[in-house]
Amino acid sequence: MNIQQNTVSENNFEQCIKCTICTVYCPVAAVNPDYPGPKQAGPDGERLRLKKPDFYDSALKYCLNCKRCEVACPSNVRIGDIIQAARIKYGPQRNTSLRNFVLSNTDLVGSLATPLAPIVNTAVALKPVRMVMDKVMAIDHRRIFPKYAHGTFTTWYRKHAAAQQAAYPKQVAYFHGCYVNYNNPQLGKDLLRIMNALGYGVQLLDKEKCCGVALISNGLYKQAKRQAEVNMASIRTAVNGRRLDVITTSSTCTFTLRDEYPHLLQLENEDVRDRIELATRYLYRLIRENGAKLKFREDAAPLRVAYHTPCHMEKMGWEYYSIELLRMIPGVEVTVLDSQCCGIAGTYGFKKENYATSQAIGEPLFRQIEASGADLVATDCETCKWQIEMSTSKPCEHPLHILASRLA
Amino acid sequence: MNNTYDVIIIGGGATGAGIARDCSLRGIKALLLERSDISTGATGRNHGLLHSGARYAVTDHESAQECIRENMILRRIAAHCVEETDGLFITLPEDSLEYQSVFVEACRKAGIRADVIDPEEAIRLEPSVNRTLIGAVRVPDGAIDPFRLTSSNILDAKTHGAEIHTYTEVTELLREQNRIIGVKAYNHHTKEEERYYAQVVINAGGIWGHGIAAKAGITVNMLPAKGALLIFGHRVNHMVLNRCRKPADADILVPGDTISLIGTTSSKVPFDQVDNMVVTPDEVDLLLREGEKLSPQLAQTRILRAYAGVRPLVASDDDPSGRTVSRGIVLLDHATRDGIEGFITITGGKLMTYRLMAEWATDLVCKKLSIDKKCQTAEIPLPGSAESREEVDKKLHGKPVVQRRSTIARHGALAVEIEGNDSYKNSLVCECEEVSIGEIEYAMEHLAVNNLVDLRRRTRVGMGTCQGELCACRAAGLMGRKDPVCARKAKADLANFLNERWKGMAPIAWGDTLRESEYTTWIYEGVCGLSDQEVITEKTAAK
Numbered sequence: 001m002n003i004q005q006n007t008v009s010e011n012n013f014e015q016c017i018k019c020t021i022c023t024v025y026c027p028v029a030a031v032n033p034d035y036p037g038p039k040q041a042g043p044d045g046e047r048l049r050l051k052k053p054d055f056y057d058s059a060l061k062y063c064l065n066c067k068r069c070e071v072a073c074p075s076n077v078r079i080g081d082i083i084q085a086a087r088i089k090y091g092p093q094r095n096t097s098l099r100n101f102v103l104s105n106t107d108l109v110g111s112l113a114t115p116l117a118p119i120v121n122t123a124v125a126l127k128p129v130r131m132v133m134d135k136v137m138a139i140d141h142r143r144i145f146p147k148y149a150h151g152t153f154t155t156w157y158r159k160h161a162a163a164q165q166a167a168y169p170k171q172v173a174y175f176h177g178c179y180v181n182y183n184n185p186q187l188g189k190d191l192l193r194i195m196n197a198l199g200y201g202v203q204l205l206d207k208e209k210c211c212g213v214a215l216i217s218n219g220l221y222k223q224a225k226r227q228a229e230v231n232m233a234s235i236r237t238a239v240n241g242r243r244l245d246v247i248t249t250s251s252t253c254t255f256t257l258r259d260e261y262p263h264l265l266q267l268e269n270e271d272v273r274d275r276i277e278l279a280t281r282y283l284y285r286l287i288r289e290n291g292a293k294l295k296f297r298e299d300a301a302p303l304r305v306a307y308h309t310p311c312h313m314e315k316m317g318w319e320y321y322s323i324e325l326l327r328m329i330p331g332v333e334v335t336v337l338d339s340q341c342c343g344i345a346g347t348y349g350f351k352k353e354n355y356a357t358s359q360a361i362g363e364p365l366f367r368q369i370e371a372s373g374a375d376l377v378a379t380d381c382e383t384c385k386w387q388i389e390m391s392t393s394k395p396c397e398h399p400l401h402i403l404a405s406r407l408a
Numbered sequence: 409m410n411n412t413y414d415v416i417i418i419g420g421g422a423t424g425a426g427i428a429r430d431c432s433l434r435g436i437k438a439l440l441l442e443r444s445d446i447s448t449g450a451t452g453r454n455h456g457l458l459h460s461g462a463r464y465a466v467t468d469h470e471s472a473q474e475c476i477r478e479n480m481i482l483r484r485i486a487a488h489c490v491e492e493t494d495g496l497f498i499t500l501p502e503d504s505l506e507y508q509s510v511f512v513e514a515c516r517k518a519g520i521r522a523d524v525i526d527p528e529e530a531i532r533l534e535p536s537v538n539r540t541l542i543g544a545v546r547v548p549d550g551a552i553d554p555f556r557l558t559s560s561n562i563l564d565a566k567t568h569g570a571e572i573h574t575y576t577e578v579t580e581l582l583r584e585q586n587r588i589i590g591v592k593a594y595n596h597h598t599k600e601e602e603r604y605y606a607q608v609v610i611n612a613g614g615i616w617g618h619g620i621a622a623k624a625g626i627t628v629n630m631l632p633a634k635g636a637l638l639i640f641g642h643r644v645n646h647m648v649l650n651r652c653r654k655p656a657d658a659d660i661l662v663p664g665d666t667i668s669l670i671g672t673t674s675s676k677v678p679f680d681q682v683d684n685m686v687v688t689p690d691e692v693d694l695l696l697r698e699g700e701k702l703s704p705q706l707a708q709t710r711i712l713r714a715y716a717g718v719r720p721l722v723a724s725d726d727d728p729s730g731r732t733v734s735r736g737i738v739l740l741d742h743a744t745r746d747g748i749e750g751f752i753t754i755t756g757g758k759l760m761t762y763r764l765m766a767e768w769a770t771d772l773v774c775k776k777l778s779i780d781k782k783c784q785t786a787e788i789p790l791p792g793s794a795e796s797r798e799e800v801d802k803k804l805h806g807k808p809v810v811q812r813r814s815t816i817a818r819h820g821a822l823a824v825e826i827e828g829n830d831s832y833k834n835s836l837v838c839e840c841e842e843v844s845i846g847e848i849e850y851a852m853e854h855l856a857v858n859n860l861v862d863l864r865r866r867t868r869v870g871m872g873t874c875q876g877e878l879c880a881c882r883a884a885g886l887m888g889r890k891d892p893v894c895a896r897k898a899k900a901d902l903a904n905f906l907n908e909r910w911k912g913m914a915p916i917a918w919g920d921t922l923r924e925s926e927y928t929t930w931i932y933e934g935v936c937g938l939s940d941q942e943v944i945t946e947k948t949a950a951k
Contacts, residue, residue: 014641014710017924018839018874033831036808044839047642047873048810051666057809075923 011050013043013082015075022069022079027341028062031360035062038069041086042079049090056090062357063087064345065217066311081263088221088264099137103347104214107227110148110182117150140355144390146183146382153185157204161192168201172282173244175235177253178210179382187249190404191279197407198283198292203244205234211256214347216264225265231257232269239272246272247279249400251380252346254278255312280380280399281321287328294328295408302331305402306374308365308388309339310381322380322399329406335372340365344387359391366391378402412605413439413571415773416591418578418620419612420444421451422554422759425561426766426785427612432568433788434781436773439604440562440570441593443577445862447558449614451759452865453685453717455637455671456664457648458482458490458550459760462497462522463655465514466507471736472518475760479548481786482557482763487793488820489556493663495549495648496530497522498541500701503653508543511652515547522547534647536703549648551664554759555865556818559855560790563822567791575858576602581609581623581751588624588742588751597858608773611753612765615682615720621753626746628753629723632682634716636691637671638699638916641710641873644668649702658698665817666841666872667712670699677718687714687915710920712873713912722756737761739768750776792820800824807834814842818868819850826850837886838879840872848886860884860905875909877928881936903938 022038023029029037036045041060048055060083067080102109113120123129124145134141153176165171172195180188195202209231212224235257238244248254257276261267269276286292305326309319319339326334343361348354369377369392377388377396388396415431417424420442431438442448461475483490499505508524515522523546530537530544537544562572573595580592582603590605613620618630643663651659662669673691692714699706722738738756742748754769767783774781800821804812807828815823826846827833833846851857851866860883863869869883870876884902893901906928913925932938 011642011709014873015920016873017920017927018877019927020878036810040810040836040839044873045810047666047840048814048842050643051663052813055810055813059808075920 012078013046016043016077021072025068025072027361032357034059038079042082046082053090060087064348066341067315071314084264100218104218104220106178107210110178113148114152114182117148121147138352139350140352143350146386149185153181153188156185165201169199171201171244173238173246174202175246175248177250187398190401193404206237207234211253213252213256228261228265228267235272239275245275247277247282249279251310251313280325281318284321284325296330296406297408300331300406304333304374305378306335306337306372308337308377308379310384311341314339326399337368342384342387344383346383413437415608416604416606417610417612420446421449421614422558422762423765424612425558426762427769428565428570429561430766430770430785432565432570433784438570440572441576441578442574445574447555450717451554455662455669456552457662458552460547460549461520462515462547465518476520478760485789486557489553491551493550493647495547497545497650497652499543499652505543508652536645551662560792563791587749608776609751615718617755631721631723632677633719633721634675634677635672636687636716637669638695638714639712640668641712644703658695661702670695682718685716687716692915711916714915715912720755737765792822795821811842837882838869840874841868843867843869852890859901880905
């Protein structure tokens with residue numbers, strides 16, 4: 001008889017034994033009493049929602065989707081996924097607020113903003129403009145916007161880099177993400193410089209859309225899925241057709257492509273998932289496992305770097321690679337900050353109703369950064385960078401930017 | 409102390425509670441005596457199925473008619489205890505479709521709406537159903553919560569003057585010549601003997617009614633039939649699922665509150681075992697094997713507990729299994745039957761017909777006492793059912809949504825009585841079932857709670873996935889705050905509660921349920937220091 005031989009059901013929440021460790025590790029539950037915490041919002045709530053969908057609690061919107069609950073869970077419950085899936089299934093189905101649209105459509109807003117970058121950057125830095133955005137769109141006036149670049153990374157790449165890439169003996173594909181494209185093309189250029197130095201040409205995907213993380217957290221699931229499908233098709237062409245690994249410089253983009261697509265958007269990626277890599281991990285392995293060598297400047301001034309582990313980095317368990325990569329750079333002294341959420345969580349911290357929570361979550365990290373004596377903070381996540389730069393006195397850079405700047 | 413009443417009702421199941429309500433609504437001074445807590449016998453140990461009567465339509469026309477009439481009445485008077493889910497009678501490839509037409513015909517004859525629907529439509533309505541089904545009939549089955557139902561009857565009876573004494577066990581029927589004039593009872597709290605007198609004593613003791621009648625030298629020929637059930641951790645189905653065939657084992661899957669229930673088995677048990685119901689491994693296997701046929705995903709769903717009740721069937725023929733015995737109501741006037749005045753027995757029947765049983769019994773009491781009052785229990789809603797859930801919901805807007813919905817599901821309109829204006833009162837005691845401090849305090853104040861197990865029956869504390877892991881100690885703390893008892897007694901109550909939870913988990917203790925129970929053991933033995941209590945020895949013994 002084969003009765004209950006395999007009791008692991010699709011309802012992963014059944015594995016929860018209510019130890020409540022997730023709630024202890026939840027950055028939101030610690031500072032916002034309106035959020036019931038991951039155990040309550042996740043496994044407990046799911047059981048009640050299965051009874052009747054009207055047990056859906058709108059307080060689930062306070063979840064940052066940081067997945068620190070999943071990292072903490074000893075029973076392997078995908079708590080964060082349960083909460084996000086519940087928002088998709090039971091939450092408001094039409095989310096058309098202007099603010100959420102603007103914040104989550106990073107591609108559209110980015111392409112509109114970059115040609116007018118000097119004007120846009122000046123405007124959003126003005127206090128009256130920020131007050132208007134606060135009142136009209138509920139984007140908190142205290143939040144400092146990331147600057148737009150004047151001209152996108154892809155434009156630069158096509159004009160100045162594409163032609164040379166074929167000359168390198170090995171090739172890799174690069175998922176640059178919106179941040180590199182619209183805000184920080186320099187990081188993309190840094191990556192090219194490093195990869196080229198190792199003998200790798202960098203190619204772009206046939207078609208790249210925003211990974212969709214902001215769309216998911218703002219309830220625009222259909223659009224997220226459409227974009228995800230475009231990305232998966234491009235990644236498959238790169239991996240299967242062009243025989244390329246796909247690397248990214250953003251920890252959250254990587255996490256979204258690898259894990260959120262199958263878990264939240266029901267988009268299978270098992271065939272290519274292992275080929276989607278974070279650039280720092282890819283580089284670390286090239287250097288440590290394949291003996292690739294980088295030549296560094298010997299004359300660079302000593303630099304004290306404090307590494308901040310972004311939440312999705314923690315979830316992937318890959319912060320080690322970025323930290324070790326930094327440690328390979330001569331003259332760089334690395335300290336590792338406690339792994340804790342900085343509070344911004346993508347678009348979350350931009351919203352007026354979340355601003356206080358966002359800053360309260362980040363407070364212990366900010367204090368630790370100030371006390372660290374570091375010259376600068378390094379992290380693999382762009383929104384963590386914005387939050388740290390806005391909330392502390394230190395600049396914050398991507399590990400690859402630091403590395404590239406010290407190449408011989 | 410005035411210890412004279414018009415009637416004494418023995419037994420605090422649904423029937424006894426229903427009689428207490430019916431009597432008090434007709435102005436009859438009633439005393440209800442229950443040896444334990446209310447709804448501890450078969451009332452609290454069944455499917456919680458709001459039968460449409462369809463199950464009995466083919467084999468027992470009369471019971472089927474009673475069921476559908478009571479079904480419609482309960483939807484009105486006990487709305488807050490009822491979930492109108494509807495049910496499906498499915499035909500699987502191994503069953504004959506011929507039975508379906510016999511079944512539908514019999515349902516219609518009994519006045520039960522029975523719509524034959526397409527198997528695909530059945531899958532659409534109830535996605536958890538076995539997809540190999542070849543036929544389906546939709547009937548007005550539903551779910552009913554027996555604890556709430558009994559508690560509401562008790563509440564209303566008390567409001568109208570009835571007295572309810574739980575933990576008071578009748579030890580003797582006081583007899584004067586050929587007349588029962590009262591009872592002698594043992595109060596388990598005060599450890600004292602008490603005497604009560606009444607013109608009529610009603611035996612509503614369910615299967616224990618056999619022994620009560622015996623105290624008057626009367627034999628009521630009952631057949632104790634054990635029925636075992638399994639509780640799954642969450643709702644698998646949203647409609648009641650039945651097999652469309654002659655009633656058999658494990659062929660009903662009922663969605664009840666936050667969980668689903670599969671049952672039942674049916675086996676004869678000796679009278680000396682009715683207080684010692686243990687679910688056997690064979691019964692668990694049978695329930696799962698048959699249950700999977702109704703809904704294949706039961707094979708992967710976590711099981712919370714197993715439990716068994718004893719049906720108080722009254723023998724009318726000599727079928728030893730008890731399956732074909734009539735489920736009909738049996739009202740015995742022992743004056744005419746046995747020559748003993750002032751004593752009646754109401755038995756047989758089902759949870760579904762508790763109200764009708766109460767009506768019959770009270771009618772007989774009225775006849776005996778020459779009271780000319782009509783039964784009103786079919787018209788007057790029970791406390792909690794006077795307003796719709798939606799209306800109550802509007803009044804409670806300040807409470808967190810999940811807690812609000814849970815509280816309303818449990819207490820209906822009475823949910824407004826629960827304090828919940830501050831974060832302390834809204835703090836959760838039971839996280840699985842969303843029971844707040846306010847709700848616990850309300851139950852302790854108004855719903856006659858004597859211990860943690862009683863509290864569970866009133867509020868669902870400890871009925872969720874964690875089975876008391878997080879809530880038992882919190883609830884124990886609140887109990888102690890209200891009614892300070894010595895530490896030893898409080899610990900014993902906590903140990904007893906946890907043992908009772910473990911008893912239900914032991915027959916199905918594997919996988920995550922076992923893991924969770926080990927964690928619970930660690931909390932209570934390691935953190936709370938219950939290790940010197942009997943909880944350990946009993947738990948090891950059960951393992």
